[in-house]
Amino acid sequence: MIAIIGGGPAGIALAGALDRLGVAYDLFETHRLGATWRAAPPDLRVLSPWWTNVLSAREALRGDPFRKPQAGEYLAHLLRMADRLRGNLRESCKVEALNKDANGACWLDTQQGRFGPYSAAVLATGYFFAPLRPSPAPISDDSIQMLHASQISDYSQLEPFRVGPGPVVIVGRRVTAGQLLLELDKRGIACALSLRSPIEYRRHGRIAELRETAYFFWEELQARLRPGLKRPSYPVMDGGRTRELIDNAQVTLWPMIERIENGEVVFDDGRRLHASAVVLATGYHAMLDLLPASIPQDVFGTPLNRAFEVENFDNVFLLGFDNLYDHRSRYLRGIRFDAVRLARILASRATAA
Structure with a gap:
């Protein structure tokens, strides 16, 4: 048994x-x-x-x-x-x-x-x-709601942030951060990204889709030719609309969060931002x-x-x-x-x- x-x-x-x-x-x-x-x-x-x-x-x-x-x-x-x-x-x-x-x-x-x-x-x-949280974790006086992406079971939970004092700050640079960014954009809710390192994007467009389809067939073949192959593998942020929002500065980029106090997010470089919430998309x-x-x-x-x-x-x-x-x-x-x-x-x- x-x-x-x-x-x-x-x-x-x-x-x-x-x-x-x-x-x-x-x-x-x-x-x-x-x-x-x-x-x-x-x-x-x-x-x-x-x-x-x-x-x-x-x-x-x-x-x-x-x-x-x-x-x-x-x-x-x-x-x-x-x-x-x-x-x-x-x-x-x-x-x-x-x-x-x-x-x-x-x-x-x-x-x-x-x-x-x-x-x-x-x-x-x-x-x-x-859920994995940033290390060291931001110091917070609880004046701004901070939650992990795993706590969002329905995107309608984002709606209350529409009327907040500032954008929703998403901490993260991979696929979950990108998905949250798109859902906030659909609802007309301002957002910002807090990053430790630069963003990597998935290729976007018809040619990229064809290459991706071919990749999964190649991966199946590779698994047979090289069984037990190990390597780092992390899903990166999607391109397309996500990248467009960032490149056009509709989503602003900020460094890592140091602390939250008096309704403001304080970043590593000393800048401050009034925010509606902080969402940890940190894996x-x-x-x-x-x-x-x-x-x-x-x-x-x-x-x-x-x-x-x-x-x-x-x-x-x-x-x-x-x-x-x-x-x-x-x-x-x-x-x-x-x-x-x-x-x-x-x-x-x-x-x-």
Whole structure:
């Protein structure tokens, strides 16, 4: 019996792969299945084509395979996949501790009691519920609302900022910052960007779209030719309208925030700005609180591991973390392949036992 901790794309993909191999499992989810996608604004758009992100080949043929789906559509896909699962699905069951006994078996302490023993436990806990904040964090007297992008579950939450004393200051330079900028612009809400380093943009236009489509086919081929290729991979800000707003100074650029006081944002260079709110689009870090703090991490922030198994913590595996198997492992388009790889490892161990 396997314990899967996390009911997002990684956990659901692994559960489906284990079903196909006849391996029993319990899946634990703190909230509801697909919680990350339930919490995202439903019209948030995925940056890569539908066919690269779905968890089954059959689903890839639902509609245009090259479209970039919105979060609501992808959530519906996840729930369809979850409906097919045959294991024990334990929603609203937060895992509070992961322990191992003298025989190496895994036990889970949860809000609903203790579960086990399991021959292996898989952390598929992802990133979304562990928002990353600037370091050092701005000092604030709470005179301006400051929130993380993960707290925005519907873009209508931005509407109250329309009547504020100044722009919404977005902290960040990657894809989430760009998406927020566009949503504010749609609503006629002024915004500014606070940056630590220059912005990189995705290419925009018809030729860029064709190149991007070709890239995903090339990436599939490259994964076969160079298995296990690891490299930094971060989605950059979209070009097009986003870049136009910045280049035309409709969105002003500022340095990093030092502090918030008396209704003003004070920047590193001493300048001040009256603002309606500060939104941190500063990304996320891996949710690894169930692992011992002593376990070292690699340059990508992923615990050291061999074939998904955490080093010096036998029978505990990882799925859905940055550069775990290759540079796609953190993303939807890589998770589905890693889930199959890991399921085969777990099935072979179960057979050997």
